[in-house]
Amino acid sequence: MKSIxxxxxxxxxxxxxxxxxxxxxxxxxxxxxxxxxxxxTPVILLCEGILDKLG
Numbered sequence: 001m002k003s004i005x006x007x008x009x010x011x012x013x014x015x016x017x018x019x020x021x022x023x024x025x026x027x028x029x030x031x032x033x034x035x036x037x038x039x040x041t042p043v044i045l046l047c048e049g050i051l052d053k054l055g
Contacts, residue, residue: 004028018054025050 004024008017029047036044 022051022054025054 004027006021006024008020013021025047029044029051032041032043032047
């Protein structure tokens with residue numbers, strides 16, 4: 001998570017932390033999809049998994 005700009009205490013997350021995670025992962029997902037339009041990358045799969053868990 002640090003690689004996408006998140007430095008949080010994951011043992012005690014607030015609602016605001018969940019929003020921050022969703023925003024950061026969504027931004028990374030969007031950038032990765034735009035960079036690799038015709039290819040599914042491990043980062044895309046990871047972001048999709050995280051967003052699915054949060055949703």
